[in-house]
Amino acid sequence: MKDAGRIILATGGSLGDLHPFMALGRALQARGLEAEIATAIDYRDKIRAAGLGFHEVGPGVEKLKQDTGLDLASLTAAIARSDRFLFGDILLPYAEEATRRLIAASEGAAAVAGSTLAIGAQLAAEHWRIPSVAVSLQPTMIFSRYDPPFLPSAPWLKPATRGPQLWLNDLTRLLGRMSTARWTNLINSIRASLGLPPTTDNIIFDAGRSADLSLGLYSPLLSPRQPDASPNFHVAGYAPYDSETGKPSALSPELEIFLNAGPPPLVFTLGSAAVHIPGAFYTESLKAARMLGHRAVFLTGPEGDPSLDDGWSDIHVAGYAPYSLLFSRAAAIVHQGGVGTVHQALRSGRPQLVVPHLGDQYDNAARVVRLGCGMTLARARYRAETVASRLGALLGAPGITAQATAIAVETRIEDGAGTAADRIASLVRQPPEQL
Known part of the structure; x- marks a missing residue:
């Protein structure tokens, strides 16, 4: 019946x-x-x-x-x-x-x-x-x-x-x-x-x-x-949903302390799939953040990344953090271009640098660029000097920031x-x- x-x-x-x-x-x-x-x-x-x-x-x-x-x-x-x-x-x-x-x-x-x-x-x-x-x-x-x-x-x-x-x-x-x-x-x-x-x-x-x-x-x-x-x-x-366990989300106390201790950081993440094939993503990201003299948050997934454990006080490393609570507090977001990550970044109002790894991520990255709220960089070209240059251009482009802010207003009411x-x-x- x-x-x-x-x-x-x-x-x-x-x-x-x-x-x-x-x-x-x-x-x-x-x-x-x-x-x-x-x-x-x-x-x-x-x-x-x-x-x-x-x-x-x-x-x-x-x-x-x-x-x-x-x-x-x-x-x-x-x-x-x-x-x-x-x-x-x-x-x-x-x-x-x-x-x-x-x-x-x-x-x-x-x-x-x-x-x-x-x-x-x-x-x-x-x-x-x-x-x-x-x-x-x-x-x-x-x-x-x-x-x-x-x-x-x-x-x-x-x-x-x-x-x-x-x-x-x-x-x-x-x-x-x-x-x-x-x-x-x-x-x-x-x-x-x-x-x-x-x-x-x-x-x-x-x-x-x-x-x-x-x-x-x-x-x-x-x-x-x-x-x-x-x-x-x-x-x-x-259709946004953001929880690691299915229960209400919150930033960890350690991440809250880090965010409150200085200016908005760069955020580097590879989502829940590409994080299993990071290659040199986190190592090169750390170098780029240092070149820029910028604080940074690294979300490395359940396996972590020991290359980031160098004692630098201007970084915070975590396996997970809810994007809906973290991204809006970032200076810029560097990510793999998964459709969920893209949407959370759009809703945050922050500029994006998208580094596609697989599947639909290449198309999602192209659409972010088309919207005027971010840039893309091929995975094969992900080297610290290039990353630092792209992030410097993003952070120094008021038009991109303004467009990201305007898009956030529209996407948040969806x-x-x-x-x-x-x-x-x-x-x-x-x-x-x-x-």
């Missing part, structure tokens, strides 16, 4: 993929609906601490390490080298099992909402004949012909409205469809095993087009709705979680014949 108030939220990936769904879950709860998140076991305790339901779906980190024979750093490096590894070796081999788990989790639910990385979400909704919601967390996954993502492998892709550039964008998209079309065969074999008809949808280029509702949980400042978007697609805005929750609530409360 269907529970008209229970929504399954399916996601996978890093904290940048999880946090918007936690924000959406809490917004659904505020509207009288139940929200249960289906994702890897690694996030169970955090999700439950936030008062949300949990279902284990998809492989956790330990399972992936065991099956691939790679440690976490090697896994992250492989994903950074090729998106095809992410889809072909991480997502698709587990798609059938994940789909069946999602079907079990969503029995009796009112709807299933899934991210691009939650391949089985659409199939689970079709199995139970309930509404499906597709969620894109970054413009990259929309891959508009008018506003295509910046890709290192296809640097010729650029925004266009007509003419040769638009034709080039179309040709590139066509070649991309052709090179990934084989993955549709695997999806169709899963569909057949569930008694569902085959699809012609490409899991990358057609994500969300067959859903009852498709949402962009990112700021329209990064990319507004494009003319070639499907009729069911809406850009809801960013309520992506609330807007998305309203649309989902309206969807599940429609009479069945209107779906």
